[in-house]
Amino acid sequence: MSIIKIISIVDDDASVRTATEGLVRSLGFAAYGFASAEAFLASPLIDATACLITDVQMPGMSGLELQAELASQGRDIPVIFITAFPEERLRRQARAGGAIDFLAKPFDGSTMIRCIETAVGQSS
Template structure:
């Protein structure tokens, strides 16, 4: 287990699958991250916790608002939070749209912890230091 990232710890997990939310939250906490889980993009956007986030990990396909739609809405609002998209259906056109839209990473499920942690390190590099 590697050391936690000291200046990058608040991760929002958005997925309509309860098992994915619980599993990712547990994994991230084991590496020293704080994780808040949301069952929809609307739940994330509707809460005040978005201001406390340093990164968002979201599923691509969800009812209501997809992960790409969440990304596009955040960017329209001027929010540049790093966003990692994950999907069990990795289509090249969606990957390109996500990355061109500002996603910092596009993960195909299943993925291993090292892939996710690499994405989080990349995301951390794009967040200004506190203070």
């Protein structure tokens, strides 16, 4: 029996969260959405998450701050960033922190699928 991998999606935009959850589920993964980085950090799913998809700019803690917090806790969760503001400085910061990719919204579904497959392969 195979264990279904959990993909967590953190985005303050409910429509983006819902659409991304649908894409993730269509690939056979479990998808859980969170409206904030703080909600994800408080979740019991944090240790079971095989891949994290997060927005960069959100109220409260940003996606980049979330990435740094996970690293400071010693959690090695592959991260895929999505953003409506694809600034090169932020892309470099995300990559320096080990991000799988940094995708501009609206992102191409096939690109996201490739990123998820890469991330899940790393977390196996």
